[in-house]
Amino acid sequence: MNGILPPKPHQKKKRVRNWIILIIIGVIYVWAFKGVYDRADWSIFNNLGEKFERVIPKLFNPDWSQTEKVWDYIIETIFIAYAGTLIAAILAIPFGFWAAKNMVKSPIWNTLGKWILILDRTFPELILAILFVITIGPGPFAGVLTIGLTAFGMLGKLYAEIIESIDMKVVEAMEANGANKIQILFYAIFPQVLPEFLSFALYRFEIDIRASTILGLVGAGGIGTLIVIAAANRNWEQLGLILLGIIVVVSIIDFISTKIRKRLV
Amino acid sequence: MTEKNNKQNSNVYSLYPRKLKTQISIIFLIVILFYFYSLSETGSDFLTLFLDFPDIVKKLASMFPPNWEYIPLAIDPLVETIQIAVVATTFSVLICIPASLLAANTITTNKFIYQITRTFLNILRTIPDILLATIFVSLFGIGIIPGILALTIFSLGLLAKLLSETIETIDARQLDAIRSTGGNIVQVIWYGVVPQVLPQFISYGLYVFELNVRASLVLGFVGAGGIGTIIDTQLNFLKYQNVMAILIVLLVAVIIIETISNMLRRRVV
Numbered sequence: 001m002n003g004i005l006p007p008k009p010h011q012k013k014k015r016v017r018n019w020i021i022l023i024i025i026g027v028i029y030v031w032a033f034k035g036v037y038d039r040a041d042w043s044i045f046n047n048l049g050e051k052f053e054r055v056i057p058k059l060f061n062p063d064w065s066q067t068e069k070v071w072d073y074i075i076e077t078i079f080i081a082y083a084g085t086l087i088a089a090i091l092a093i094p095f096g097f098w099a100a101k102n103m104v105k106s107p108i109w110n111t112l113g114k115w116i117l118i119l120d121r122t123f124p125e126l127i128l129a130i131l132f133v134i135t136i137g138p139g140p141f142a143g144v145l146t147i148g149l150t151a152f153g154m155l156g157k158l159y160a161e162i163i164e165s166i167d168m169k170v171v172e173a174m175e176a177n178g179a180n181k182i183q184i185l186f187y188a189i190f191p192q193v194l195p196e197f198l199s200f201a202l203y204r205f206e207i208d209i210r211a212s213t214i215l216g217l218v219g220a221g222g223i224g225t226l227i228v229i230a231a232a233n234r235n236w237e238q239l240g241l242i243l244l245g246i247i248v249v250v251s252i253i254d255f256i257s258t259k260i261r262k263r264l265v
Numbered sequence: 266m267t268e269k270n271n272k273q274n275s276n277v278y279s280l281y282p283r284k285l286k287t288q289i290s291i292i293f294l295i296v297i298l299f300y301f302y303s304l305s306e307t308g309s310d311f312l313t314l315f316l317d318f319p320d321i322v323k324k325l326a327s328m329f330p331p332n333w334e335y336i337p338l339a340i341d342p343l344v345e346t347i348q349i350a351v352v353a354t355t356f357s358v359l360i361c362i363p364a365s366l367l368a369a370n371t372i373t374t375n376k377f378i379y380q381i382t383r384t385f386l387n388i389l390r391t392i393p394d395i396l397l398a399t400i401f402v403s404l405f406g407i408g409i410i411p412g413i414l415a416l417t418i419f420s421l422g423l424l425a426k427l428l429s430e431t432i433e434t435i436d437a438r439q440l441d442a443i444r445s446t447g448g449n450i451v452q453v454i455w456y457g458v459v460p461q462v463l464p465q466f467i468s469y470g471l472y473v474f475e476l477n478v479r480a481s482l483v484l485g486f487v488g489a490g491g492i493g494t495i496i497d498t499q500l501n502f503l504k505y506q507n508v509m510a511i512l513i514v515l516l517v518a519v520i521i522i523e524t525i526s527n528m529l530r531r532r533v534v
């Protein structure tokens with residue numbers, strides 16, 4: 001068998017590069033694992049069984065009398081995610097056109113649009129949430145603004161990619177017929193992109209429901225508020241109910257949203 | 266249709282059928298109504314936001330200038346955050362390999378096992394990171410170990426879903442070829458699956474690492490270590506200039522990590 005196959009080509013340069021990458025990764029791993037090993041408090045593994053016994057049975061025994069309270073907070077989370085996503089979906093349309101190569105003639109202007117979207121995507125939600133809570137005060141409104149401003153970066157990028165992939169012949173045909181810019185927008189571009197726009201907005205809504213659960217940590221509303229309170233009061237039965245509620249609600253929303261998205265595209 | 270749509274003195278036709286138009290209008294109306302309802306339920310008031318604008322600027326100004334002297338104190342928690350993210354990503358990458366093989370119908374022909382793993386992973390993905398962190402902190406106590414566990418579980422669901430979907434879309438003929446020459450399951454996976462999914466696998470791993478760096482910010486707020494801890498304390502002391510300094514350090518770190526990770530991902534795929 002070995003005699004039949006030609007020997008593998010040896011590329012010295014590539015091999016050296018691979019070794020360097022391997023060494024760098026190795027150094028990062030040693031650094032990270034050693035750091036974690038030194039920082040970790042290993043004594044928490046003592047009397048672990050006792051802690052488990054105290055918490056786990058209560059976690060799986062939800063306190064049903066709190067259903068109404070938990071439900072209110074979950075609904076608030078959904079409202080935050082919905083309002084935020086819609087703001088983002090609308091805000092992302094002009095930015096999507098701005099960042100699409102075939103819509104903007106000047107490349108510098110186009111790159112600027114792309115950069116704004118990249119910058120927005122790097123912002124972690126919690127940072128913006130902190131800024132909004134400090135400036136406009138705690139409450140779900142800060143959460144709505146946070147979701148709206150963090151979601152539009154990703155949506156804008158996806159929208160730009162969709163717009164770049166449309167059939168430009170339709171646009172040219174309408175231009176040749178003497179259609180103005182608004183007519184081209186409504187009759188040539190929107191019919192091609194709207195289903196995908198909606199589909200991505202729905203997808204982002206699924207993400208935002210999960211994202212808006214953490215807003216409560218800094219006082220920006222949603223179920224996070226209740227999670228923090230329940231954990232602080234060691235109210236594990238309530239935490240169990242929250243866990244169950246989130247799993248059920250998020251599963252249902254994911255299911256419906258996937259169904260709608262499949263029909264859209 | 267032409268008679269209905271033709272208005273007097275005009276020959277303008279609508280491009281869309283009437284039924285589609287009413288359908289879209291109704292959906293649009295519902296979306297907008299629900300929007301305003303959720304705005305009122307969340308107490309969102311854009312008018313007062315604009316009226317209060319000077320006040321908001323004043324509050325924002327209270328965060329400036331950032332307290333630059335605080336930055337050295339923020340470096341160590343930041344390092345801790347990155348170390349947590351590296352370790353958690355490693356664990357979840359290792360666990361996700363068997364999990365995603367079990368959740369891919371090209372490898373797992375047993376319908377029962379396939380459905381069970383799928384459902385389990387789907388449920389895992391619905392649990393938000395903050396809830397996982399809270400539960401693990403309550404189980405183990407405060408420290409970075411519950412943080413690492415929470416992130417591992419959190420990214421496992423996502424990673425296993427991405428990887429199993431990739432495995433399902435690979436070229437199955439190669440697997441059949443290896444099977445027909447008498448290859449066992451390990452050989453099928455090693456010579457048939459791994460070469461086809463490895464680039465995407467590395468790319469997903471890097472992506473999840475980015476996500477973990479962001480998510481580990483959340484951990485500190487519930488006592489699971491990382492840079493969130495000092496943000497939480499400084500916020501409670503109302504030391505907004507210190508908070509701003511931490512946020513700037515964090516943002517710079519996130520941008521650097523994402524740039525490197527993007528560069529690597531573009532080379533791999």
